[in-house]
Amino acid sequence: MRRLRRLSVILLALGCVSAPESLPRWTDVSVAHGTTCLAQGTEWTCYGDDVLLPGPGTHLWVANGSQAPIGADQIGCVLDEDGLLSCVAAPAGFPLDLPTDPLAEFVGFANGVIGLDHDGRVSLWSDNPTDPTLLGSGYHSPRSHTDRMCLVDSQTVPICFGPGPGSGDLPDGGVLVADPFTNSVCSLLVTGEVECFVQGDSPEYTEVPEGPFVELGATDGPVCAIRAEDGSLACWGEHWDSDPGQDVPTAAEHYPDGPGWSDLTCSDEHCCAFQDEEVQCWGYVDERDYLDVPPRPPESGP
DSSP: OHHHHHHHHHHHHHTSSOOOOOOOOOOEEEEETTEEEEEETTEEEEEESOOOOOSSOEEEEEEEGGGSOTTOSEEEEEEOTTSOEEEEEESTTOOOOOOOSOOSEEEEETTEEEEEOTTOOEEEEESOTTSOOOOSSOOEEEEEETTEEEEEOTTSOEEEESSSSOGGGSOSOEEEEEOSSTTEEEEEETTSOEEEEESSSOGGGGOOOSOOEEEEEEOSSEEEEEETTTOOEEEEEOOTTSOTTOOOOOOGGGSOOSSOEEEEEEOSSEEEEEETTEEEEEESSTTOTTTOOOSSOOOOOO
């Protein structure tokens, strides 16, 4: 066997055989209600509900119905090659008062869009006059959930606005905030611990599995996180098909096992993540077409 390997190396060096081509892979994933969108570079392909795609770009956000800004039936936004926010919306003529400065990242929510530049300064397009004005720099990790928005400031203090628990309900030292229901919110701390605050009768959200964790995401049912030690997934909280406060087991059967997961992203009904350069999604009702996505891009050509 060693001689065969040595011969293969010699033939490869002499150009007598070709090196195996690397398989195509998705480079990013974006999820929304009823939709999973996957990227190869700046080109996106979506599975599930029909959505509006604004063209090539990064950091795709799409939304339909109640998930879209008030007054819009659909919206789709990306950052173009210059970092400028580009959006399309239906119906035609929906006002898009977008930030005009280059952004490093952004997320959308039901009231509009929040973007961060490369220094962590906030640009907020919102039709809700009660949303706060966030001054200074160093903000990071914006996350949205329908009509709610959370991010973290330069002093690791979580800031949330919209219905539900507020900023003062979470401890300082957060690196990421995710809220599964409007009556609860979870924070990933710099220590790798996850702490959840619950208003009302949903104690299963505070029963956090053993960590530490490096990523956190939330749906309208379970909260999911990726462990730091081996990249395995953990999900806890209520099932997607349960009523708040109902005594049900955690959603262990809803998420894949094994190590090596990364790039976790969640919407209200499902989550997706990468494992060994392949995408897998899990969530409410396994036969939904937005869960049945190809782990790698379909091969082009005859």
